[in-house]
Amino acid sequence: MKFYNKLIYWYLKNKRTLPWRETQNPYFIWLSEIMLQQTRVAQGLSYYLKFTTTFPTVFDLAKADESTVLKMWQGLGYYSRARNLHYSAKYIVNELNGVFPSTYKEIIKLKGVGDYTASAIASICFNEPTAVVDGNVYRVLSRYFGIYTAINSTEGIKEFKTLAQSLIDKKQPGTYNQAIMDFGATQCKPQNPLCESCPFNDSCVAFEKNLVKELPVKEKKIKVRKRYFNYLVIKTEDQKTILSERKGKGIWQGLYQFPLIESDKSINQKEIVNSEKFIDLFPNETTISLYNKKEIIHKLSHQHLYTSFWIVETKSLKKATISWNKIKQFPVPVLVANFLEEFQPKN
DNA sequence: AACTCGGGGAC
DNA sequence: GTCCCAGAGTT
Numbered sequence: 519m520k521f522y523n524k525l526i527y528w529y530l531k532n533k534r535t536l537p538w539r540e541t542q543n544p545y546f547i548w549l550s551e552i553m554l555q556q557t558r559v560a561q562g563l564s565y566y567l568k569f570t571t572t573f574p575t576v577f578d579l580a581k582a583d584e585s586t587v588l589k590m591w592q593g594l595g596y597y598s599r600a601r602n603l604h605y606s607a608k609y610i611v612n613e614l615n616g617v618f619p620s621t622y623k624e625i626i627k628l629k630g631v632g633d634y635t636a637s638a639i640a641s642i643c644f645n646e647p648t649a650v651v652d653g654n655v656y657r658v659l660s661r662y663f664g665i666y667t668a669i670n671s672t673e674g675i676k677e678f679k680t681l682a683q684s685l686i687d688k689k690q691p692g693t694y695n696q697a698i699m700d701f702g703a704t705q706c707k708p709q710n711p712l713c714e715s716c717p718f719n720d721s722c723v724a725f726e727k728n729l730v731k732e733l734p735v736k737e738k739k740i741k742v743r744k745r746y747f748n749y750l751v752i753k754t755e756d757q758k759t760i761l762s763e764r765k766g767k768g769i770w771q772g773l774y775q776f777p778l779i780e781s782d783k784s785i786n787q788k789e790i791v792n793s794e795k796f797i798d799l800f801p802n803e804t805t806i807s808l809y810n811k812k813e814i815i816h817k818l819s820h821q822h823l824y825t826s827f828w829i830v831e832t833k834s835l836k837k838a839t840i841s842w843n844k845i846k847q848f849p850v851p852v853l854v855a856n857f858l859e860e861f862q863p864k865n
Numbered sequence: 866a867a868c869t870c871g872g873g874g875a876c
Numbered sequence: 877g878t879c880c881c882a883g884a885g886t887t
Binding site (some may be wrong): 556557560561593594596598599633636646672707708709710738740767768816817818819820821841851852 | 866867870871872874876
């Protein structure tokens with residue numbers, strides 16, 4: 519029996535019921551695929567429902583402000599996905615008359631769409647036999663065929679794409695692609711895969727040679743940068759504060775935060791008050807107090823942010839233009855959202 | 866080729 | 877703590 523027949527047989531019996539499996543609307547499939555990049559189904563699901571409800575068509579998404587899109591994306595991470603999604607929605611509306619491109623070659627031109635996403639959309643929506651290679655596919659193929667090539671090397675990326683392409687069922691590429699991903703997610707899992715009940719355990723190289731735990735091979739690990747964030751949470755007597763948008767490179771582009779004093783180590787209240795930024799911001803009298811006694815360690819994949827929130831009260835401040843009761847309309851990082859939730863449970 | 870971009874869940 | 881998730885863009 520061919521590889522794809524066995525796989526699709528498994529899929530038809532074991533597939534998860536998911537909302538984006540009920541449609542071939544390329545706009546919906548696109549939304550789901552962008553959201554699920556480096557994101558578990560369980561985490562992306564509610565965002566998918568929220569987006570498809572609020573923006574039922576690409577025209578609705580294109581019409582929205584970027585800030586609105588980011589607010590809806592808040593908490594999902596990798597915010598460039600939301601910015602690129604919005605950019606591409608406007609492109610589809612303005613340049614393509616709202617018609618979603620229908621071939622891999624055209625789909626991959628969209629910003630935020632790479633080989634994986636273009637293959638997924640082309641196969642699921644337009645029946646084009648382009649094989650997806652995501653983390654699940656790397657794992658399934660490296661184990662089944664006993665391949666040691668690092669999945670994040672240039673060579674590995676090429677090798678696995680070619681292999682995946684040779685295995686696809688050209689008559690039902692969309693079903694095949696979803697099958698191999700679902701199989702990787704629920705059966706051939708990273709840890710404790712269900713080999714004893716696996717339909718491939720009579721022909722899987724890794725199972726036969728007891729290499730399941732060694733595969734797939736991945737090169738090098740990331741190193742984590744430590745940063746020290748001191749947020750100045752301003753409260754004026756007329757209930758205003760300052761939020762500013764993060765611009766340029768780095769994390770959280772387009773999201774908002776309180777005025778930030780960053781340092782390369784922990785700093786105390788005296789150092790805050792004597793800093794250039796603080797003096798520039800508050801020429802007049804203020805009261806400052808540390809909100810969290812212990813630094814909050816916010817962990818990103820490449821950075822650990824040691825964070826202190828400083829409550830700064832002052833009579834009035836010209837730059838403080840944002841009312842506290844409107845603060846939750848702004849897209850903010852989870853680090854800031856968590857603080858606001860505790861500091862201002864209302865709204 | 867290496868780095869950067871979030872947040873969370875499973876172990 | 878470690879790994880990694882329906883990856884892509886930039887340097």
